[in-house]
Amino acid sequence: MQKILIIFGVTLLLAGLFYPLIAKIGLGNLPGDLRIERDNFTIYLPITTCVVISIIISLIIRFFKSF
Numbered sequence: 001m002q003k004i005l006i007i008f009g010v011t012l013l014l015a016g017l018f019y020p021l022i023a024k025i026g027l028g029n030l031p032g033d034l035r036i037e038r039d040n041f042t043i044y045l046p047i048t049t050c051v052v053i054s055i056i057i058s059l060i061i062r063f064f065k066s067f
Contacts (some may be wrong), residue, residue, distance in 0.1 A: 026051070 022028070032048030 027049055028046055030046075030048040030052065032051075034043075034045040034047060035045040036045075
């Protein structure tokens with residue numbers, strides 16, 4: 001349980017540190033990211049962004065498992 005909390009905390013820390021870089025390269029505005037805007041609410045579904053991040057994380061994990 002402690003290991004999971006540490007990994008979760010480090011992940012949140014890294015996400016916070018890399019957020020300006022991610023926003024600068026436009027990762028949240030890819031084709032396939034859905035944005036539904038109505039009069040009093042907005043729904044944002046970053047489908048393509050999630051797929052790209054998942055592929056990147058999978059490649060990083062595969063790289064570190066090979067050692």
